[in-house]
Amino acid sequence: MIEISYLQMFIFITFIWILVRFIIAIRFKKFSVKRELQMLLVYICIVVIARFVYFPLHFVDGEIGTLTIGFSKTLSDMISLIPFFFLFDRYDGWLINIIGNIAMFIPVGIVWPICFRKLDSIKKTVFAGICFIIFIELSQLLCTERHTDIDDVILNTSGVLIGACILFAIRKSRNDVS
Template sequence: MIEISYMQMFIFITLIWILVRFVIAIKFKKFSIKHELQMLLVYICLVVIARFVYFPLHYVDGEIGTLKIDFSKTPSDMISLTPFYFLFDRYDGWLINIIGNIAMFIPVGIVWPICFSKLDNIKKTVFAGICFIVFIELSQLLCPERHTDIDDVILNTSGVLIGACIVFALRKSCKDVS
């Protein structure tokens, strides 16, 4: 079993982010402060989502608990493919779970179409969001303390959709005003 602290994951994500941004700047031979500040919003989305998706919400000895990865566990008991089975009244905090899963991904629906010009409509933005969400849910199969749940995919996708609707409605209203 491997244990990773949030700080270790934060440093890893940050180093990979800096390396990727540096390689892209060299490859395309251009650097824009405005674009990098926009991309910083994507980075913030990734770091915040990683915090809440992979690490326990409750502090352990005053610190964020560790992420445990175990390649020897069978993930079958960590998967829920029945929609809405665990969603309502199954445990304390179910309402916070619903609101949190939606709210956590609203920024993805807002930030990604601003930063990635190819996400030029709601469908493309939601599709990109679903791909990201499915990656997250599948990666949780390696984490015995995490749970891969279709409800998370539905709620997270709802968040991306809400964010995308906001950004594209604002874009439309700005075009209508001009």
């Protein structure tokens, strides 16, 4: 078992982010402050989502609890594939869970199409978002205290969809005015 603090994960994500952005700048032989500020929004989405997805919501001894990587359960105890089967029974704060899972991904639906030109429709944005969400859910299989749940995929995807609808409605209204 390996324990990772949020600070360690934050540093790791930041290091990888800087490295990738540096490689991209070298490969394309250009650097744009405006583009990097846009991409900073993607970075913030990733760091915030990592905080809430991988680490306990409640503080442990006044700090964010650690993430434990390893296997301590059977696969069937780690995965829930029946939609909304556990949603109301497992959580005392099920309403907060629903709202949080949706709200956490609304920025992805707004920010990603701004930063990635190929995400030029709601459909493409939701598809990219669901790929990211599935990556997150599958990566939780490596975490002893986390649970891979179809409810999270549904709720998170709803958040991406809401965010994308907001952004594309704003874009459409701007185009209609011009």
